[in-house]
Amino acid sequence: MLLRWYIQLILKRFVAINFILPGIVVFGGSTAIVCSAMVISSSKSNTVQIPAGIYRSFFTERFSSGSDLVFPEIQIDAFTIDRYPVTNGQFLEFVTSNSKWKRDQISNLFADVTYLKHWSGDLELSNNAPFDSPVVYVSWFAAKAYCAWHGKRLPTTTEWEYLASSDLYKGRSNENPQQIILEWYGRPTLEIQPKVGTMPANKLGVYDLHGLVWEWTLDFNSVMIENDDRKGSSSERGLFCGAGALGGLDSSAYADYMRMAFRSSIKGGFTLGNLGFRCAK
Amino acid sequence: MVISAFVVQNKLSIVFLGILLFFLGINSSPKVEASPVAQQRLPQISTVFDLPSVWTDHNKNAFAWKQVSGQTTLVALIYTSCQMSCPLITKELLAIEQKLFDLERKSLRVLLFSFDPARDTVNRLKEYTIKHKLDTKRWTLLTGTDEGARELSVVLGIQFKKLQSGEFAHSNIITVLDQAGKIAYQQQELGKNTEEMLAAIRKVISTK
Numbered sequence: 001m002l003l004r005w006y007i008q009l010i011l012k013r014f015v016a017i018n019f020i021l022p023g024i025v026v027f028g029g030s031t032a033i034v035c036s037a038m039v040i041s042s043s044k045s046n047t048v049q050i051p052a053g054i055y056r057s058f059f060t061e062r063f064s065s066g067s068d069l070v071f072p073e074i075q076i077d078a079f080t081i082d083r084y085p086v087t088n089g090q091f092l093e094f095v096t097s098n099s100k101w102k103r104d105q106i107s108n109l110f111a112d113v114t115y116l117k118h119w120s121g122d123l124e125l126s127n128n129a130p131f132d133s134p135v136v137y138v139s140w141f142a143a144k145a146y147c148a149w150h151g152k153r154l155p156t157t158t159e160w161e162y163l164a165s166s167d168l169y170k171g172r173s174n175e176n177p178q179q180i181i182l183e184w185y186g187r188p189t190l191e192i193q194p195k196v197g198t199m200p201a202n203k204l205g206v207y208d209l210h211g212l213v214w215e216w217t218l219d220f221n222s223v224m225i226e227n228d229d230r231k232g233s234s235s236e237r238g239l240f241c242g243a244g245a246l247g248g249l250d251s252s253a254y255a256d257y258m259r260m261a262f263r264s265s266i267k268g269g270f271t272l273g274n275l276g277f278r279c280a281k
Numbered sequence: 282m283v284i285s286a287f288v289v290q291n292k293l294s295i296v297f298l299g300i301l302l303f304f305l306g307i308n309s310s311p312k313v314e315a316s317p318v319a320q321q322r323l324p325q326i327s328t329v330f331d332l333p334s335v336w337t338d339h340n341k342n343a344f345a346w347k348q349v350s351g352q353t354t355l356v357a358l359i360y361t362s363c364q365m366s367c368p369l370i371t372k373e374l375l376a377i378e379q380k381l382f383d384l385e386r387k388s389l390r391v392l393l394f395s396f397d398p399a400r401d402t403v404n405r406l407k408e409y410t411i412k413h414k415l416d417t418k419r420w421t422l423l424t425g426t427d428e429g430a431r432e433l434s435v436v437l438g439i440q441f442k443k444l445q446s447g448e449f450a451h452s453n454i455i456t457v458l459d460q461a462g463k464i465a466y467q468q469q470e471l472g473k474n475t476e477e478m479l480a481a482i483r484k485v486i487s488t489k
Contacts, residue, residue, distance in 0.1 A: 061445055061446065062446075074445070107326075108326055108327060109328065109329075109331060109332075218431070221431075222443075223440070223442070224440045224452065238369075238453055238472055239470050240440075241370070241452075242444070242449055242451060
């Protein structure tokens with residue numbers, strides 16, 4: 001199994017050239033595999049430094065009455081992001097040391113009744129919740145508390161979208177990232193999540209942004225997408241104030257739209273089988 | 282007597298039955314599966330009153346949720362720098378209040394939390410209460426932190442976003458809290474279902 005993993009790693013070109021030589025020797029002895037495997041895993045730290053950048057907003061904005069709708073370019077300050085989503089094992093460590101976030105003690109204000117339902121016990125994982133798979137069935141409040149315990153925070157929607165954007169998508173030049181990502185979204189949710197690191201990394205080395213689990217963001221409720229605008233705009237109907245300034249969205253970014261629509265539909269206490277998170281700083 | 286006769290005649294079948302029961306009785310090592318415990322559990326019951334976030338009111342006093350414990354409270358999130366057709370929520374709250382009888386209004390509290398703590402200083406909030414002639418015996422305007430505002434908005438299911446222009450896009454939800462801080466009712470749209478809203482407020486007042 002280790003051999004297969006090693007070969008896949010080479011094929012995906014994640015391995016620097018000086019690891020290929022020990023790879024050739026792999027048939028000669030398992031020690032070679034073990035040593036290089038250890039070197040590879042230690043060359044990947046748990047977090048990634050993201051330099052400052054510009055994110056082209058998914059939503060348009062009108063800067064003053066009568067002005068045109070434009071896609072504002074949002075300045076992103078440098079930040080640090082977890083390389084992978086938070087795992088069941090990591091979350092278990094958190095609830096073990098923070099009993100008010102245990103399944104049997106959590107407040108109804110901070111999670112609904114399916115909180116950590118895939119674990120076999122309040123402090124026990126299960127076959128449905130592998131140690132290295134992304135933790136799911138966690139609420140926004142629980143995710144926020146986990147990150148705070150590690151001296152971190154949840155990433156903002158803008159930061160997350162920047163990492164997930166087509167510009168940072170790592171693939172072949174003839175691929176349409178939106179289409180590929182949309183195909184991943186179309187696959188049914190797995191009952192047992194695969195391990196973190198299963199889905200590819202973006203150009204900055206951040207894994208699993210697409211096709212593993214949806215992820216909480218700090219301001220997920222900053223997304224307002226009204227489903228039925230046939231009865232007149234939602235601003236006119238008195239549901240929102242100021243949303244008229246958020247006039248439109250990038251209709252070619254289908255995958256981005258799905259994420260935004262999802263965020264618009266969830267509440268902070270929700271716990272879902274395909275919703276996890278990672279932390280930022 | 283009858284029993285012993287029965288046993289003697291059916292020795293073999295009883296032995297087999299015994300063996301069968303023995304094997305059924307053994308628990309195979311429990312499969313480590315997802316437990317259904319979560320659905321049956323009664324979680325800790327908390328309300329908005331249990332939130333730890335820190336707020337200051339328009340008189341510079343520290344706010345504590347227990348100040349409105351035992352009252353009927355209307356809650357909304359606003360900001361005072363609104364340039365668009367504002368302040369819609371405040372106008373809506375005043376309109377709702379007008380429709381109540383004097384005695385009913387006496388037991389009503391209104392809390393307006395800012396999601397723009399950077400600009401909504403205590404002085405700004407104080408000016409706002411004067412400008413809109415709010416009954417400050419029962420209305421309180423509050424400012425805090427971005428984190429506190431975000432947490433409260435999530436708890437109440439209110440969406441908001443700070444735009445590049447400095448304006449805020451936000452939902453217009455007005456929440457009715459009962460005496461224990463539980464959400465009794467939420468009006469989603471301005472000017473819609475006012476009768477339902479009034480009925481909900483009256484229901485909470487009467488349950489005192």
